[in-house]
Amino acid sequence: MFKVANLTTLAISLTTAMLWSTIFPSSVKTQDISLKKDSEILFHDSHFHLTNYIQKGLTTKEILGLMNNKIGRVALFGIPLQQKWDYFVSGDRNPDYYLSSDSELYYYSFVDAIIAKEYLKLSPEDQKRFDPMITGFNPTDMYATNHILQVLKLYPGVFLGIGEFSIHKEVVSSKVAGHTASLYNKALDKILSLAGDIGLLVILHCDIDEMRPHAGQRPAHFDNLKEVFQKHKNTRIIWAHTGLGRFVKPTPNHLNLLEEILRDKEFDHVYFDISWDEVAKYVIADEKITQAWANLLNKYPDRFLFGTDSVAPKTEKDYLKTYQDYQPLWKLLDNETSFKVRIGNYEKLFNEANQKVREWEKKNLSKIEVQMNQNKGVKINNFLIPPTTVAQDTRPLLLSK
Numbered sequence: 001m002f003k004v005a006n007l008t009t010l011a012i013s014l015t016t017a018m019l020w021s022t023i024f025p026s027s028v029k030t031q032d033i034s035l036k037k038d039s040e041i042l043f044h045d046s047h048f049h050l051t052n053y054i055q056k057g058l059t060t061k062e063i064l065g066l067m068n069n070k071i072g073r074v075a076l077f078g079i080p081l082q083q084k085w086d087y088f089v090s091g092d093r094n095p096d097y098y099l100s101s102d103s104e105l106y107y108y109s110f111v112d113a114i115i116a117k118e119y120l121k122l123s124p125e126d127q128k129r130f131d132p133m134i135t136g137f138n139p140t141d142m143y144a145t146n147h148i149l150q151v152l153k154l155y156p157g158v159f160l161g162i163g164e165f166s167i168h169k170e171v172v173s174s175k176v177a178g179h180t181a182s183l184y185n186k187a188l189d190k191i192l193s194l195a196g197d198i199g200l201l202v203i204l205h206c207d208i209d210e211m212r213p214h215a216g217q218r219p220a221h222f223d224n225l226k227e228v229f230q231k232h233k234n235t236r237i238i239w240a241h242t243g244l245g246r247f248v249k250p251t252p253n254h255l256n257l258l259e260e261i262l263r264d265k266e267f268d269h270v271y272f273d274i275s276w277d278e279v280a281k282y283v284i285a286d287e288k289i290t291q292a293w294a295n296l297l298n299k300y301p302d303r304f305l306f307g308t309d310s311v312a313p314k315t316e317k318d319y320l321k322t323y324q325d326y327q328p329l330w331k332l333l334d335n336e337t338s339f340k341v342r343i344g345n346y347e348k349l350f351n352e353a354n355q356k357v358r359e360w361e362k363k364n365l366s367k368i369e370v371q372m373n374q375n376k377g378v379k380i381n382n383f384l385i386p387p388t389t390v391a392q393d394t395r396p397l398l399l400s401k
């Protein structure tokens, strides 16, 4: 009897374990790839877009081929905005980038389903190399939080963060259909609060300034952004590109502004990524400037992450470009800083988010409807697609090159 009871208990625990591993296929990222002895890994990519502005791009299997043994893990997201092909603006010439057309951009929520499906079709071993992020919400919409909850419910065990999403972004903000995103908007507060409650890691794009700076003044968005950061101490936020862009250039004071955040305990939850080859141009502009950036990173080694900001790269060379551009910086970092910026900080932040979000899901998935209703949100049907059903569906995605 004892034996039978034990076997039954064992069977129940096994079934439970199997059930959880079915619902939460990657609930534990036990293996930090960088710790492998034979590692040739150059970096984990904290900022990567699988799809472009018309939702075309690579499959995760193709990107694995480009990552090879050089790139360990990748924060996986699409682009939440779609460039409209407006015949009355572009005629037969189809635009594939926001700078290729005067017509509007709009939020393309389906991108999250594309990312989830691309992730779920990988083997559990390959899934460990991807950290999927939710992006397909409109940050000016008080219902944006409902979208995030709905995605978590439909794809449990998949997503661990939100972003990269944009508030102020040169050229892009003014092209987005509808109300312009803003740091003053309460919808943003709701999003960041929800992220904090769940443990979702946030990658936020917000230019530090307007394209043409107001002479003699602090950068237009800097103090407002600090206020937003301050209101959300419970939320881990990576500020993308340290607020720089193709047209938003660093002022001579830029590194001092970053240090305002870095040295203040109020902002311990704020991190920076130095992704994008456009940003690398500023950092490696001349030796003195590179040394100044290196000094800041060496002083605050735990707060910076490297990312490529690559958008659907076609070759390994394309994909490694931003990393290569930064060679002058890598040479000036001490060993510990270099490791943390390229690998260590990624593992710390993404592993921690993964753990928190999986725990939150275990406790709250069944209550999501209630939460959405409390938010006066739309009621979604009471159904859940088990990830394995999706994972076994091997029909190719409509991602053509």
Ligand SMILES: [Zn+2]
Pocket (backbone or CB within 6 Å): 047, 049, 164, 309
């Ligand atoms: Zn980006």
